[in-house]
Amino acid sequence: MKRLVSITYGYYLAYFWMNNRMTRDALGIKGGTVGEWVRCKKELPYTQDMPSSIPYHLNLTTRGYRALVYSGDHDLQVPQLSTQAWIRSLNFSIGDDWRAWHLDGQAAGLSHLTPFFALQHMQNKIFVTHIFSF
Known part of the structure; x- marks a missing residue:
C-alpha cells in the first residue's frame, strides 16, 4: 500500500x-x-546517545521542579506500559494506588499517585504530572 502522506508533511504543519x-x-x-x-535540519552532525533519562528526572523532580509530561497509550514510540515502568523505576512510594475517577457519574479513567507524580489515564490518553510535594 502506498503511503499517501510523507513524514515531512508533519514538519510542514508544525511550521504553520x-x-x-x-x-x-x-x-x-x-x-x-x-x-x-x-525545524532543525536533519543534516546536523548529531549522535543520540542517552541510555536513560531516569537520573535526570529523579534529580529535577526531587529538587522541586515541576513539569507536565504527556504520554499516550497509542504512542508507538513510548507506549503506556513503558510510561508506567519508567515511573516505577524511580522507586517512589505509592501515595494512592490505581483507582477509578468519575465525571458526571460515569467512570472517566484511572488515577495513581506517588509523592512526585500524579498519573491519570483517560480512555486513550495518559497524563503524567510531576508534583513536588503533598
Missing part, C-alpha cells in the same frame, strides 16, 4: 502551527521577541 499567533500566545511568547520558528 508554531508560527501561528494564537499558538505563540498560548505558549506565552511575547510578540516580537522570537523570530520565525524553523
